Amino acid sequence: MADTIVDSKKQGGLLGKEDMKLLKDPLHSNNPLTIQVLGICSALAVTGSVSKSLVMAVALIFVCAASSLIISLLRNSIPSSIRMIVQLLVIAGLVQIVEIVLGAFAYTAYVELSVFIGLIITNCIVMGRLEAFAMGNNPKQAFLDGIGNGLGYGWILVAMAVVRELFGKGTFMGWTILPTGPDGWYVANNLMVLPASSLFVIGIFIWIQRAVDPELVDKS
Amino acid sequence: MGEKKEMNVYAYVFMITSVTALVLSLLYTSLNPIFEANRAEAKKVAILSCIPDSTIVLEDPESVKTAYDSVKMIAITTSGQIYTKKDLDKINEMATGGAKKYGELAELDLANEEKRTEENRLYPVYEYKASNGKKTYVVAIRGNGLWDKIWGYIALEEDLNTISGIYFDHKNETPGLGAEIKDSDAFKKQFIGKKVFEKDNVALTVLKRPKKGEHYVTGISGATITCDGVTAMFAKGMSKYETYFDQLKNKK
Numbered sequence: 001m002a003d004t005i006v007d008s009k010k011q012g013g014l015l016g017k018e019d020m021k022l023l024k025d026p027l028h029s030n031n032p033l034t035i036q037v038l039g040i041c042s043a044l045a046v047t048g049s050v051s052k053s054l055v056m057a058v059a060l061i062f063v064c065a066a067s068s069l070i071i072s073l074l075r076n077s078i079p080s081s082i083r084m085i086v087q088l089l090v091i092a093g094l095v096q097i098v099e100i101v102l103g104a105f106a107y108t109a110y111v112e113l114s115v116f117i118g119l120i121i122t123n124c125i126v127m128g129r130l131e132a133f134a135m136g137n138n139p140k141q142a143f144l145d146g147i148g149n150g151l152g153y154g155w156i157l158v159a160m161a162v163v164r165e166l167f168g169k170g171t172f173m174g175w176t177i178l179p180t181g182p183d184g185w186y187v188a189n190n191l192m193v194l195p196a197s198s199l200f201v202i203g204i205f206i207w208i209q210r211a212v213d214p215e216l217v218d219k220s
Numbered sequence: 221m222g223e224k225k226e227m228n229v230y231a232y233v234f235m236i237t238s239v240t241a242l243v244l245s246l247l248y249t250s251l252n253p254i255f256e257a258n259r260a261e262a263k264k265v266a267i268l269s270c271i272p273d274s275t276i277v278l279e280d281p282e283s284v285k286t287a288y289d290s291v292k293m294i295a296i297t298t299s300g301q302i303y304t305k306k307d308l309d310k311i312n313e314m315a316t317g318g319a320k321k322y323g324e325l326a327e328l329d330l331a332n333e334e335k336r337t338e339e340n341r342l343y344p345v346y347e348y349k350a351s352n353g354k355k356t357y358v359v360a361i362r363g364n365g366l367w368d369k370i371w372g373y374i375a376l377e378e379d380l381n382t383i384s385g386i387y388f389d390h391k392n393e394t395p396g397l398g399a400e401i402k403d404s405d406a407f408k409k410q411f412i413g414k415k416v417f418e419k420d421n422v423a424l425t426v427l428k429r430p431k432k433g434e435h436y437v438t439g440i441s442g443a444t445i446t447c448d449g450v451t452a453m454f455a456k457g458m459s460k461y462e463t464y465f466d467q468l469k470n471k472k
Contacts, residue, residue: 104251107258193396
Protein backbone atom coordinates (compact mmCIF):
# COMPACT_ATOMS: atom_id res chain seq x y z
CA MET A 1 0.00 0.00 0.00
CA ALA A 2 1.32 3.42 -0.95
CA ASP A 3 1.13 4.63 2.59
CA THR A 4 4.16 6.85 2.58
CA ILE A 5 2.77 9.48 0.22
CA VAL A 6 -0.32 10.80 1.94
CA ASP A 7 -2.72 12.77 -0.16
CA SER A 8 -3.70 15.80 1.85
CA LYS A 9 -7.27 15.57 0.60
CA LYS A 10 -7.65 11.99 1.93
CA GLN A 11 -6.76 13.16 5.40
CA GLY A 12 -9.72 15.47 5.54
CA GLY A 13 -9.54 18.75 7.35
CA LEU A 14 -7.65 21.76 6.16
CA LEU A 15 -4.07 20.63 6.58
CA GLY A 16 -2.85 17.17 5.75
CA LYS A 17 0.23 15.39 7.09
CA GLU A 18 2.40 16.54 4.21
CA ASP A 19 1.23 20.10 4.69
CA MET A 20 2.00 20.02 8.41
CA LYS A 21 5.49 18.79 7.52
CA LEU A 22 5.96 21.95 5.44
CA LEU A 23 5.10 24.01 8.48
CA LYS A 24 7.04 22.03 11.05
CA ASP A 25 10.30 21.17 9.28
CA PRO A 26 11.60 24.74 9.00
CA LEU A 27 11.09 25.21 12.72
CA HIS A 28 13.75 22.68 13.61
CA SER A 29 15.14 20.10 11.20
CA ASN A 30 15.31 22.41 8.19
CA ASN A 31 15.60 25.76 9.92
CA PRO A 32 16.56 28.47 7.42
CA LEU A 33 18.91 30.23 9.84
CA THR A 34 20.57 27.36 11.69
CA ILE A 35 20.46 24.50 9.18
CA GLN A 36 20.18 26.08 5.74
CA VAL A 37 22.24 29.04 7.05
CA LEU A 38 20.43 31.65 4.99
CA GLY A 39 19.49 35.23 5.84
CA ILE A 40 22.18 35.63 8.52
CA CYS A 41 22.76 39.30 7.64
CA SER A 42 19.51 40.61 9.06
CA ALA A 43 19.99 38.36 12.08
CA LEU A 44 23.08 40.43 12.88
CA ALA A 45 21.37 43.75 12.51
CA VAL A 46 18.01 43.60 14.26
CA THR A 47 18.56 41.11 17.05
CA GLY A 48 19.75 43.80 19.45
CA SER A 49 16.22 44.28 20.68
CA VAL A 50 13.25 41.93 21.01
CA SER A 51 10.63 44.37 19.74
CA LYS A 52 12.64 45.05 16.56
CA SER A 53 13.08 41.32 15.96
CA LEU A 54 9.36 40.67 16.40
CA VAL A 55 8.44 43.25 13.79
CA MET A 56 11.15 41.94 11.45
CA ALA A 57 9.93 38.37 11.91
CA VAL A 58 6.32 39.30 11.09
CA ALA A 59 7.46 41.30 8.06
CA LEU A 60 9.52 38.38 6.78
CA ILE A 61 6.76 35.80 7.31
CA PHE A 62 4.45 38.01 5.27
CA VAL A 63 6.96 38.58 2.44
CA CYS A 64 8.05 34.94 2.32
CA ALA A 65 4.53 33.50 2.37
CA ALA A 66 3.01 36.02 -0.04
CA SER A 67 5.89 35.83 -2.54
CA SER A 68 5.85 32.02 -2.45
CA LEU A 69 2.12 32.07 -3.10
CA ILE A 70 2.32 34.57 -5.95
CA ILE A 71 5.30 32.98 -7.67
CA SER A 72 3.71 29.55 -7.35
CA LEU A 73 0.56 30.88 -9.01
CA LEU A 74 2.67 32.38 -11.81
CA ARG A 75 5.19 29.56 -12.10
CA ASN A 76 3.92 28.15 -15.35
CA SER A 77 3.65 31.45 -17.16
CA ILE A 78 6.92 33.17 -16.31
CA PRO A 79 9.25 33.14 -19.33
CA SER A 80 12.35 31.23 -18.23
CA SER A 81 14.79 33.94 -19.36
CA ILE A 82 13.43 36.46 -16.85
CA ARG A 83 12.56 34.06 -14.07
CA MET A 84 14.74 35.60 -11.34
CA ILE A 85 13.91 39.15 -12.34
CA VAL A 86 10.21 38.45 -11.94
CA GLN A 87 10.89 36.87 -8.54
CA LEU A 88 12.81 39.98 -7.49
CA LEU A 89 9.99 42.20 -8.72
CA VAL A 90 7.46 40.34 -6.63
CA ILE A 91 9.69 40.40 -3.53
CA ALA A 92 10.51 44.10 -3.92
CA GLY A 93 6.86 44.98 -4.46
CA LEU A 94 5.82 43.11 -1.32
CA VAL A 95 8.56 44.74 0.76
CA GLN A 96 7.36 48.15 -0.45
CA ILE A 97 3.88 47.24 0.72
CA VAL A 98 5.28 46.30 4.14
CA GLU A 99 7.13 49.64 4.36
CA ILE A 100 4.10 51.72 3.44
CA VAL A 101 1.79 49.81 5.77
CA LEU A 102 4.26 50.01 8.68
CA GLY A 103 4.82 53.72 8.09
CA ALA A 104 1.09 54.36 8.20
CA PHE A 105 -0.06 51.99 10.95
CA ALA A 106 3.00 51.24 13.11
CA TYR A 107 5.13 54.35 12.84
CA THR A 108 7.36 53.65 15.86
CA ALA A 109 8.25 50.22 14.46
CA TYR A 110 8.93 51.82 11.08
CA VAL A 111 11.36 54.33 12.58
CA GLU A 112 13.07 51.63 14.66
CA LEU A 113 13.65 49.34 11.72
CA SER A 114 14.39 52.06 9.13
CA VAL A 115 16.71 50.55 6.48
CA PHE A 116 16.31 46.94 7.58
CA ILE A 117 12.83 46.59 6.15
CA GLY A 118 14.20 47.37 2.70
CA LEU A 119 16.95 44.82 3.28
CA ILE A 120 14.34 42.04 3.40
CA ILE A 121 14.57 42.18 -0.38
CA THR A 122 18.14 40.92 -0.12
CA ASN A 123 17.29 38.23 2.44
CA CYS A 124 18.39 34.93 0.93
CA ILE A 125 15.62 32.97 2.62
CA VAL A 126 12.91 34.60 0.50
CA MET A 127 14.62 34.14 -2.86
CA GLY A 128 15.96 30.76 -1.74
CA ARG A 129 12.51 29.38 -1.01
CA LEU A 130 11.13 30.77 -4.26
CA GLU A 131 13.76 28.98 -6.28
CA ALA A 132 13.86 25.79 -4.23
CA PHE A 133 10.18 25.31 -3.62
CA ALA A 134 7.66 27.78 -5.00
CA MET A 135 8.78 27.40 -8.60
CA GLY A 136 8.01 23.71 -8.53
CA ASN A 137 5.02 23.25 -6.25
CA ASN A 138 1.36 24.12 -6.02
CA PRO A 139 0.22 27.43 -4.46
CA LYS A 140 -1.19 26.01 -1.22
CA GLN A 141 2.00 24.09 -0.41
CA ALA A 142 4.21 27.00 -1.46
CA PHE A 143 2.23 29.29 0.85
CA LEU A 144 2.64 26.91 3.77
CA ASP A 145 6.33 26.50 3.03
CA GLY A 146 6.70 30.28 3.05
CA ILE A 147 4.96 30.56 6.42
CA GLY A 148 6.98 27.67 7.83
CA ASN A 149 10.31 29.18 6.82
CA GLY A 150 9.24 32.57 8.05
CA LEU A 151 8.33 31.09 11.42
CA GLY A 152 11.59 29.14 11.57
CA TYR A 153 13.52 32.35 10.93
CA GLY A 154 11.31 34.33 13.29
CA TRP A 155 11.65 32.16 16.35
CA ILE A 156 15.45 31.98 16.12
CA LEU A 157 15.56 35.74 15.60
CA VAL A 158 13.47 36.45 18.69
CA ALA A 159 15.43 33.90 20.76
CA MET A 160 18.70 35.61 19.77
CA ALA A 161 17.24 38.99 20.59
CA VAL A 162 16.16 37.86 24.04
CA VAL A 163 19.75 36.81 24.78
CA ARG A 164 21.37 39.89 23.26
CA GLU A 165 19.00 42.39 24.80
CA LEU A 166 19.12 40.77 28.23
CA PHE A 167 22.89 40.63 28.47
CA GLY A 168 23.60 43.72 26.39
CA LYS A 169 21.17 46.13 28.02
CA GLY A 170 19.65 44.21 30.92
CA THR A 171 16.15 44.63 29.53
CA PHE A 172 13.41 42.61 27.85
CA MET A 173 11.17 44.53 25.48
CA GLY A 174 12.29 47.68 27.26
CA TRP A 175 11.48 46.50 30.79
CA THR A 176 14.49 46.31 33.09
CA ILE A 177 15.34 42.80 34.20
CA LEU A 178 18.97 43.24 35.19
CA PRO A 179 19.41 46.71 36.63
CA THR A 180 22.22 48.68 35.01
CA GLY A 181 23.19 52.29 35.53
CA PRO A 182 24.56 53.94 38.68
CA ASP A 183 22.15 52.22 41.11
CA GLY A 184 22.23 48.79 39.50
CA TRP A 185 24.60 45.87 40.03
CA TYR A 186 24.69 44.58 36.46
CA VAL A 187 27.42 45.91 34.22
CA ALA A 188 25.94 45.84 30.74
CA ASN A 189 27.90 43.68 28.33
CA ASN A 190 28.53 46.15 25.53
CA LEU A 191 29.78 43.43 23.17
CA MET A 192 26.25 42.01 23.10
CA VAL A 193 24.97 45.29 21.72
CA LEU A 194 27.35 45.24 18.77
CA PRO A 195 26.35 43.21 15.66
CA ALA A 196 29.46 40.99 15.96
CA SER A 197 27.98 39.24 18.98
CA SER A 198 25.16 37.78 16.86
CA LEU A 199 27.72 35.73 15.01
CA PHE A 200 28.72 33.76 18.05
CA VAL A 201 25.24 33.76 19.61
CA ILE A 202 23.92 32.11 16.47
CA GLY A 203 26.91 29.77 16.50
CA ILE A 204 25.97 28.73 20.02
CA PHE A 205 22.36 28.20 18.90
CA ILE A 206 23.52 25.97 16.04
CA TRP A 207 25.69 24.04 18.49
CA ILE A 208 22.86 23.56 20.99
CA GLN A 209 20.44 22.52 18.26
CA ARG A 210 22.76 19.84 16.92
CA ALA A 211 23.64 18.62 20.40
CA VAL A 212 19.93 18.21 21.20
CA ASP A 213 19.26 16.43 17.89
CA PRO A 214 22.35 14.56 16.64
CA GLU A 215 20.48 13.61 13.44
CA LEU A 216 21.10 17.15 12.22
CA VAL A 217 24.89 16.89 12.33
CA ASP A 218 26.41 16.80 8.83
CA LYS A 219 27.59 13.27 8.23
CA SER A 220 30.15 14.36 5.62
CA MET B 221 4.70 16.20 -24.99
CA GLY B 222 4.39 19.52 -26.71
CA GLU B 223 6.73 22.42 -26.10
CA LYS B 224 5.66 24.74 -23.32
CA LYS B 225 4.32 27.85 -25.03
CA GLU B 226 5.85 30.92 -23.45
CA MET B 227 4.33 34.34 -23.63
CA ASN B 228 6.38 36.96 -25.41
CA VAL B 229 8.93 38.24 -22.88
CA TYR B 230 8.27 41.90 -23.54
CA ALA B 231 4.51 41.48 -23.28
CA TYR B 232 4.95 39.66 -19.98
CA VAL B 233 7.31 42.26 -18.58
CA PHE B 234 4.93 45.04 -19.57
CA MET B 235 2.01 43.27 -17.97
CA ILE B 236 3.65 42.38 -14.68
CA THR B 237 5.31 45.76 -14.17
CA SER B 238 2.05 47.56 -14.91
CA VAL B 239 0.18 45.46 -12.36
CA THR B 240 2.87 45.97 -9.69
CA ALA B 241 3.02 49.70 -10.38
CA LEU B 242 -0.75 49.98 -10.16
CA VAL B 243 -0.98 48.12 -6.86
CA LEU B 244 1.87 50.08 -5.27
CA SER B 245 0.68 53.48 -6.44
CA LEU B 246 -2.87 52.83 -5.21
CA LEU B 247 -1.56 51.79 -1.82
CA TYR B 248 0.84 54.71 -1.66
CA THR B 249 -1.70 57.40 -2.54
CA SER B 250 -4.16 56.08 0.01
CA LEU B 251 -1.68 55.56 2.86
CA ASN B 252 0.83 58.36 2.34
CA PRO B 253 -1.32 61.04 4.04
CA ILE B 254 -1.46 58.87 7.15
CA PHE B 255 2.30 58.39 6.99
CA GLU B 256 2.96 62.12 6.69
CA ALA B 257 0.60 62.77 9.59
CA ASN B 258 2.56 60.26 11.67
CA ARG B 259 5.81 62.03 10.84
CA ALA B 260 4.42 65.42 11.79
CA GLU B 261 3.09 63.94 15.03
CA ALA B 262 6.47 62.39 15.85
CA LYS B 263 8.11 65.78 15.32
CA LYS B 264 5.66 67.43 17.74
CA VAL B 265 6.33 64.72 20.32
CA ALA B 266 10.08 65.26 19.95
CA ILE B 267 9.73 69.00 20.53
CA LEU B 268 7.35 68.57 23.46
CA SER B 269 9.55 65.93 25.07
CA CYS B 270 12.24 68.59 25.68
CA ILE B 271 9.93 70.88 27.61
CA PRO B 272 10.34 70.44 31.37
CA ASP B 273 6.66 70.67 32.24
CA SER B 274 5.35 67.68 34.15
CA THR B 275 1.79 68.51 33.13
CA ILE B 276 2.57 67.61 29.53
CA VAL B 277 1.27 64.14 28.73
CA LEU B 278 2.35 62.56 25.48
CA GLU B 279 0.42 59.31 25.65
CA ASP B 280 -2.14 59.79 22.89
CA PRO B 281 -2.66 62.09 19.90
CA GLU B 282 -5.30 64.07 21.80
CA SER B 283 -3.00 65.06 24.65
CA VAL B 284 -0.17 65.79 22.21
CA LYS B 285 -2.46 68.17 20.34
CA THR B 286 -3.54 69.90 23.56
CA ALA B 287 0.06 70.32 24.66
CA TYR B 288 1.18 71.54 21.24
CA ASP B 289 -1.55 74.17 21.20
CA SER B 290 0.45 76.02 23.86
CA VAL B 291 3.45 76.15 21.52
CA LYS B 292 3.93 79.25 19.42
CA MET B 293 6.21 78.73 16.45
CA ILE B 294 8.17 81.33 14.53
CA ALA B 295 11.01 81.16 12.05
CA ILE B 296 14.07 83.38 12.19
CA THR B 297 17.08 84.07 10.01
CA THR B 298 20.66 84.57 11.19
CA SER B 299 20.22 88.30 10.71
CA GLY B 300 17.37 88.31 13.23
CA GLN B 301 14.42 88.63 10.86
CA ILE B 302 11.26 87.06 12.22
CA TYR B 303 8.62 85.22 10.19
CA THR B 304 5.33 83.88 11.50
CA LYS B 305 2.60 81.63 10.14
CA LYS B 306 1.17 84.55 8.20
CA ASP B 307 4.40 84.99 6.21
CA LEU B 308 4.20 81.53 4.66
CA ASP B 309 4.18 82.87 1.11
CA LYS B 310 7.25 84.99 1.73
CA ILE B 311 8.96 81.99 3.30
CA ASN B 312 8.23 79.88 0.25
CA GLU B 313 9.52 82.61 -2.05
CA MET B 314 12.87 82.34 -0.29
CA ALA B 315 13.12 78.66 -1.16
CA THR B 316 16.25 78.78 -3.31
CA GLY B 317 18.57 75.96 -4.31
CA GLY B 318 15.81 73.47 -4.96
CA ALA B 319 14.48 73.55 -1.43
CA LYS B 320 10.97 72.22 -1.01
CA LYS B 321 8.13 74.66 -0.29
CA TYR B 322 6.02 74.29 2.83
CA GLY B 323 2.29 73.71 3.15
CA GLU B 324 2.36 75.23 6.63
CA LEU B 325 4.97 76.69 8.95
CA ALA B 326 5.05 73.58 11.17
CA GLU B 327 6.63 71.68 8.28
CA LEU B 328 9.79 73.79 8.60
CA ASP B 329 12.62 71.35 8.57
CA LEU B 330 16.36 72.04 8.87
CA ALA B 331 17.24 69.28 6.42
CA ASN B 332 15.29 71.13 3.76
CA GLU B 333 16.63 74.52 4.83
CA GLU B 334 20.18 73.32 4.24
CA LYS B 335 19.50 73.50 0.53
CA ARG B 336 18.86 77.22 0.70
CA THR B 337 21.58 79.84 0.69
CA GLU B 338 22.49 81.12 4.15
CA GLU B 339 20.64 84.51 3.80
CA ASN B 340 17.41 82.68 2.99
CA ARG B 341 17.76 79.96 5.58
CA LEU B 342 15.21 79.82 8.36
CA TYR B 343 15.57 78.41 11.85
CA PRO B 344 12.58 77.50 14.01
CA VAL B 345 11.89 78.78 17.50
CA TYR B 346 9.13 77.10 19.49
CA GLU B 347 7.95 79.20 22.40
CA TYR B 348 6.05 77.35 25.11
CA LYS B 349 4.20 79.05 27.92
CA ALA B 350 3.41 76.89 30.91
CA SER B 351 0.28 77.38 33.01
CA ASN B 352 2.36 79.21 35.65
CA GLY B 353 3.54 81.67 33.03
CA LYS B 354 7.06 80.25 32.74
CA LYS B 355 8.37 80.36 29.19
CA THR B 356 10.55 77.77 27.50
CA TYR B 357 12.19 78.30 24.12
CA VAL B 358 12.93 75.24 22.00
CA VAL B 359 15.35 75.60 19.11
CA ALA B 360 16.55 73.17 16.46
CA ILE B 361 20.16 72.35 15.55
CA ARG B 362 21.64 70.03 12.98
CA GLY B 363 25.12 68.67 12.31
CA ASN B 364 27.27 65.73 11.30
CA GLY B 365 27.78 62.56 13.29
CA LEU B 366 30.20 59.78 12.42
CA TRP B 367 28.28 58.20 9.56
CA ASP B 368 25.58 60.68 8.64
CA LYS B 369 23.52 63.60 9.95
CA ILE B 370 22.57 64.19 13.57
CA TRP B 371 20.08 66.74 14.86
CA GLY B 372 18.41 67.86 18.05
CA TYR B 373 15.91 70.08 19.82
CA ILE B 374 17.26 72.16 22.70
CA ALA B 375 14.91 73.67 25.28
CA LEU B 376 16.19 76.87 26.90
CA GLU B 377 14.98 78.71 29.95
CA GLU B 378 13.92 82.33 29.83
CA ASP B 379 17.56 83.46 30.13
CA LEU B 380 18.08 81.91 26.68
CA ASN B 381 21.21 80.23 27.98
CA THR B 382 20.37 77.49 30.48
CA ILE B 383 19.33 74.19 28.95
CA SER B 384 16.14 72.76 30.44
CA GLY B 385 15.50 69.87 28.06
CA ILE B 386 17.09 68.06 25.16
CA TYR B 387 16.27 65.67 22.32
CA PHE B 388 18.79 64.12 19.93
CA ASP B 389 18.28 62.02 16.84
CA HIS B 390 20.48 60.66 14.10
CA LYS B 391 20.24 59.14 10.67
CA ASN B 392 22.67 56.27 10.93
CA GLU B 393 24.86 56.24 14.02
CA THR B 394 26.09 52.95 15.47
CA PRO B 395 23.65 51.32 17.90
CA GLY B 396 25.13 51.23 21.39
CA LEU B 397 27.74 53.84 20.54
CA GLY B 398 26.86 56.97 18.56
CA ALA B 399 23.17 56.12 18.77
CA GLU B 400 23.34 56.52 22.55
CA ILE B 401 23.02 60.29 22.07
CA LYS B 402 19.40 59.45 21.37
CA ASP B 403 18.87 56.39 23.55
CA SER B 404 20.85 57.14 26.70
CA ASP B 405 18.83 59.05 29.28
CA ALA B 406 21.98 59.38 31.39
CA PHE B 407 23.81 61.20 28.60
CA LYS B 408 20.94 63.59 27.91
CA LYS B 409 20.32 64.34 31.59
CA GLN B 410 23.80 65.84 31.86
CA PHE B 411 22.79 68.73 29.63
CA ILE B 412 20.05 69.97 31.93
CA GLY B 413 21.21 73.02 33.83
CA LYS B 414 24.27 73.58 31.63
CA LYS B 415 24.79 76.88 29.91
CA VAL B 416 25.23 77.15 26.17
CA PHE B 417 26.78 80.58 25.78
CA GLU B 418 29.74 82.20 27.48
CA LYS B 419 29.39 85.91 26.78
CA ASP B 420 28.94 85.93 23.00
CA ASN B 421 30.29 82.52 22.08
CA VAL B 422 28.90 79.05 22.19
CA ALA B 423 30.86 77.31 24.93
CA LEU B 424 29.00 74.03 25.37
CA THR B 425 31.44 71.17 24.84
CA VAL B 426 31.15 67.39 25.05
CA LEU B 427 34.40 66.17 26.56
CA LYS B 428 36.16 62.83 26.68
CA ARG B 429 37.25 63.25 30.29
CA PRO B 430 34.80 64.56 32.86
CA LYS B 431 35.46 68.18 33.81
CA LYS B 432 33.49 70.31 36.22
CA GLY B 433 31.92 73.37 34.73
CA GLU B 434 28.64 74.78 33.53
CA HIS B 435 29.60 74.30 29.89
CA TYR B 436 30.92 70.75 30.05
CA VAL B 437 29.24 67.43 29.41
CA THR B 438 30.95 64.02 29.50
CA GLY B 439 30.87 62.12 26.22
CA ILE B 440 30.01 58.51 25.43
CA SER B 441 32.72 55.88 25.59
CA GLY B 442 33.46 54.60 22.08
CA ALA B 443 31.52 57.40 20.40
CA THR B 444 34.12 60.16 20.32
CA ILE B 445 33.46 61.34 16.78
CA THR B 446 29.70 61.45 17.30
CA CYS B 447 30.20 63.45 20.51
CA ASP B 448 32.59 65.83 18.76
CA GLY B 449 29.85 66.14 16.19
CA VAL B 450 27.45 67.14 18.95
CA THR B 451 29.87 69.85 20.14
CA ALA B 452 30.27 71.13 16.57
CA MET B 453 26.50 70.99 16.09
CA PHE B 454 26.00 73.20 19.13
CA ALA B 455 28.71 75.62 18.04
CA LYS B 456 27.31 76.04 14.56
CA GLY B 457 23.62 75.63 15.28
CA MET B 458 23.26 77.78 18.36
CA SER B 459 25.28 80.62 16.84
CA LYS B 460 22.54 81.06 14.23
CA TYR B 461 20.16 82.10 16.98
CA GLU B 462 22.47 84.67 18.62
CA THR B 463 21.07 87.73 16.85
CA TYR B 464 17.50 86.72 17.61
CA PHE B 465 18.31 85.99 21.25
CA ASP B 466 19.97 89.42 21.63
CA GLN B 467 16.84 91.02 20.16
CA LEU B 468 14.64 89.10 22.63
CA LYS B 469 16.82 90.04 25.58
CA ASN B 470 16.83 93.73 24.63
CA LYS B 471 13.06 93.75 24.31
CA LYS B 472 12.61 92.59 27.89
